[in-house]
Amino acid sequence: MAETAMLTALSDFLTGAGLTPAPAMVGVIDPANRAQDLPAIVLDLPEVARLEMGLGGGVDTVEGALAVETVISLTNPTVPEVPDLDLLSEDRLRLTLPHGGLVRADGTHGDLGTADIQVQRGGQALTLTSAPTTQNQYAADPLAGRLTFGSAQPASGTLRANYFVGSWEREMVRLEGVLRLTVLDVAGADVATVSDQAIAALTGAGRPAGLKRIALTRLGPVGPEIQDRARARTREADFRFAYDHVADRPLSAGGVIARVPITSTLRTVTVDPDTGVAVDGVETDTETFVGQEEDA
Numbered sequence: 001m002a003e004t005a006m007l008t009a010l011s012d013f014l015t016g017a018g019l020t021p022a023p024a025m026v027g028v029i030d031p032a033n034r035a036q037d038l039p040a041i042v043l044d045l046p047e048v049a050r051l052e053m054g055l056g057g058g059v060d061t062v063e064g065a066l067a068v069e070t071v072i073s074l075t076n077p078t079v080p081e082v083p084d085l086d087l088l089s090e091d092r093l094r095l096t097l098p099h100g101g102l103v104r105a106d107g108t109h110g111d112l113g114t115a116d117i118q119v120q121r122g123g124q125a126l127t128l129t130s131a132p133t134t135q136n137q138y139a140a141d142p143l144a145g146r147l148t149f150g151s152a153q154p155a156s157g158t159l160r161a162n163y164f165v166g167s168w169e170r171e172m173v174r175l176e177g178v179l180r181l182t183v184l185d186v187a188g189a190d191v192a193t194v195s196d197q198a199i200a201a202l203t204g205a206g207r208p209a210g211l212k213r214i215a216l217t218r219l220g221p222v223g224p225e226i227q228d229r230a231r232a233r234t235r236e237a238d239f240r241f242a243y244d245h246v247a248d249r250p251l252s253a254g255g256v257i258a259r260v261p262i263t264s265t266l267r268t269v270t271v272d273p274d275t276g277v278a279v280d281g282v283e284t285d286t287e288t289f290v291g292q293e294e295d296a
Contacts, residue, residue, distance in 0.1 A: 002050065002173040002245035006210065007043050010179075013208045014041055017201040019194050021185075031184060035230045039185035039194050046238075048177035060172065065107035065164040068250050070098055074121075074157045092152035095159065099250045100145035103166035112140045117163040119147065121154075171247040179214070179239045184232040188222045195219075195235045202239065213242040 011027040023039045031037035072095065077088040079098050087096050103109055104116045112128070117140050119126045127137045132150035139148045140163075147161070181202075183195040201207065203214055218238040225231045 002175055002247075003045060003048055005245055005247070006175055006243050007045070009208055009210060010043055010202070011041075014198055014201060017198070019197045019201070021190055021194065023194065031229065031232070033228055033230050035186070038230060038232055039183065039190060040232075041194070041198060042182040042184070044180050044182075046178045046180050048175055051174040051176060060170050061167060062170045062248070063107075063167050065103055065105060065166065066168045066248055066250055068099060068163055068165055070161045070163075072159045072161070074153055074155065074159060088153065092155075093149050095147045095149070095153070097145040097147065097161060097163070099163075099165050100143060101166050102140070102142035102145055102163050105164055107164075107166065109142070109166070112142050112163075117161065119162075120160045122157050165250045168248050168250045171245075171249065173245045173247075174212075175241075175243045175245060177241065178217075179241050181237045181239070182234055183237075184229065184234050186225075186230070186232055188233045191222045191233050191235050195237060199237055210243050210245065211241060212244055213240075215240050 007028050015023070015026045021039055023041050025031055025037050025040040026043075027041075028043055030042055031040040072087055074088070077086055077095070079085070079087065087098070088094070102112060102117065104112060111130075114128055117128060119128075119138055121136075124136065128140060129137050130139055132138050132148060134150040135153065137150045140146075141148070145163075153159070181195070181198055183191050183198065185191045185194065199216060199219070202211070203216060207214065216237060217240050218236070220236040222233055222235045225233055
């Protein structure tokens with residue numbers, strides 16, 4: 001979810017922003033009544049709205065090189081989207097990755113090298129070769145996203161594959177609204193110091209790239225001790241913001257799941273009610289067929 005991703009990104013940013021004293025907690029969880037949780041920074045969104053960006057309802061197709069990691073169970077070699085479809089052939093010699101159209105790390109097409117694809121079984125790295133002869137060697141077909149092994153893979157364990165796809169979907173969502181930052185600590189001076197530093201970090205030149213606009217709209221006082229929050233004192237700051245959330249999703253073109261658009265064309269004849277003239281027309285309907293790619 002875009003809102004969760006935004007709060008996570010900002011929490012990670014503030015954790016590494018060098019605030020002093022360093023917060024013991026940064027995130028969306030309000031600290032419990034424990035002194036070891038302080039200082040703490042809590043982020044929330046009192047107001048938020050989504051504005052989809054880009055073509056196709058906020059989703060664009062991007063080409064280049066997107067790093068992907070896939071983990072496949074050798075006991076149950078399937079994908080959640082198609083749980084009844086085996087990725088591993090019956091002889092356990094060929095594994096179809098969930099994504100086809102693999103490319104080199106620089107985005108170019110052709111045979112893959114060790115910088116472009118890595119495969120591990122358990123913690124053991126397997127060897128890429130054009131002519132595999134053992135269980136620990138494999139060849140890669142980048143177009144189909146298929147691995148061929150020298151001998152059958154075991155009936156248990158996991159395979160981890162790292163590779164690059166050349167085409168993927170990018171979802172662009174702009175979030176706009178109010179971001180609230182709450183700082184908690186026992187010492188009032190530390191609350192003021194940490195909140196001032198956090199505000200400077202979020203509004204400064206080095207703020208996270210996703211924050212397209214941010215402006216401080218309210219800065220509250222350092223409040224009195226709160227008994228049920230480890231006797232902490234708090235200070236709130238509100239911001240108006242615009243944040244761009246980007247999520248990349250690799251396509252399954254050419255791999256285990258083939259998405260094929262099928263267009264049906266139907267010739268129609270209608271009669272104009274005023275003139276009685278017959279008019280020829282054409283109606284089209286496009287559906288997407290989802291299924292397993294056939295082995296060549």
